[in-house]
Amino acid sequence: MNDPFFERVYRVVEHIPFGRVTSYGAIGRYLGSARSARMVGWAMNACVKNEKQLPAHRVVNRNGLLTGKAHFGEPNAMQMLLEAEGVEIDDNQVQDFKRRFWDPIEELPPDLY
DNA sequence: ACTCTGACGAACC
């Protein structure tokens, strides 16, 4: 908990299982900052800059919308990555989002690291 | 030092 906010975000993102997705808000809640979803997104933006090898494409907004696709270079890069994992995407929307959703609060230890 | 801007989300009109 003494680490920078980004570091904690990165750690959670690293644990997102293959073929699953989560939301910025869910990560924020897990980190104890329920209202800092924006910071989570901001941290992801920074991760690209830091060349972190994170499955950032598995993080979408609460509606399952690929709001961060613009930051993956090619317009469809994010969608391609997800579809490569078996996640169906239609019009920037994760299909069957409910089933694909991975909540760190439920799947991860309450006090990871 | 100050203002503006977000890969968000929830609360309000």
Added chain:
DNA sequence: TGGTTCGCCAGAG
């Protein structure tokens, strides 16, 4: 149903 406001807080100008 849908637009606007606000909280969050780290960078950029």
